[in-house]
Amino acid sequence: GENVxxxxxxxxxxxxDNSIINCAYSNSASDYFIWYKQESGKGPQFIIDIRSNMDKxxxxxxxxxxxxxxxxxxxxxxxxxxxDSAVYFCAEIxxxxxxxxxxxxxxxxxx
Amino acid sequence: EPExxxxxxxxxxxxxxxxILRCVPISNHLYFYWYRQILGQKxxxxxxxxxxxxxxxxxxxxxxxxxxxxxxxxxxxKIRSTKLEDSAMYFCASGGSLENEQxxxxxxxxxxx
Numbered sequence: 001g002e003n004v005x006x007x008x009x010x011x012x013x014x015x016x017d018n019s020i021i022n023c024a025y026s027n028s029a030s031d032y033f034i035w036y037k038q039e040s041g042k043g044p045q046f047i048i049d050i051r052s053n054m055d056k057x058x059x060x061x062x063x064x065x066x067x068x069x070x071x072x073x074x075x076x077x078x079x080x081x082x083x084d085s086a087v088y089f090c091a092e093i094x095x096x097x098x099x100x101x102x103x104x105x106x107x108x109x110x111x
Numbered sequence: 112e113p114e115x116x117x118x119x120x121x122x123x124x125x126x127x128x129x130x131i132l133r134c135v136p137i138s139n140h141l142y143f144y145w146y147r148q149i150l151g152q153k154x155x156x157x158x159x160x161x162x163x164x165x166x167x168x169x170x171x172x173x174x175x176x177x178x179x180x181x182x183x184x185x186x187x188x189k190i191r192s193t194k195l196e197d198s199a200m201y202f203c204a205s206g207g208s209l210e211n212e213q214x215x216x217x218x219x220x221x222x223x224x
Contacts, residue, residue, distance in 0.1 A: 032211040
């Protein structure tokens with residue numbers, strides 16, 4: 001797939017465990033932070049987003065935490081399933097609509 | 112569920128040739144985007160399009176690139192004279208009125224030989 005060769009940090013977890021994927025960002029003016037999931041051979045798929053004036057947002061099995069003090073974003077996946085195996089990207093929007101993507105983390109879920 | 116579609120899934124072309132990558136955005140969306148992902152690198156923004164004109168573009172989007180919405184459903188990216196370094200996955204995305212809303216297509220893999 002398109003992420004072959006990309007030297008991604010890899011997180012390996014057991015099925016049923018919780019996963020935490022981290023991202024550092026640099027632009028303190030970003031308005032939105034978004035997590036995308038990319039499976040092999042597919043385009044990025046929206047998971048969850050958070051506005052810059054929030055510090056936590058929960059979705060179905062996922063939680064995003066934003067720490068603006070240290071410019072850190074995390075994605076927590078509860079009860080990780082084999083179908084969660086993918087590359088996860090954080091992305092940010094600052095003022096305009098162009099997404100700036102981070103470099104990604106590969107999540108491997110062991111059955 | 113509506114989705115963004117892209118054709119072809121894989122395009123092989125010779126250096127110097129023109130290519131047109133096609134996208135059908137989600138039907139009620141107003142904003143359209145192209146991104147690319149070179150093998151081993153991050154997803155990079157190329158251009159956004161709204162109200163029949165480019166609203167933002169990156170430094171990658173030089174004079175060799177152009178976009179068009181030729182009818183009410185298609186959104187195209189043209190590369191006039193392809194270079195080896197244009198080889199990448201090209202993703203189209205579309206969004207509604209919310210600035211954080213962008214839905215991606217499956218991508219077109221462009222291989223320039």
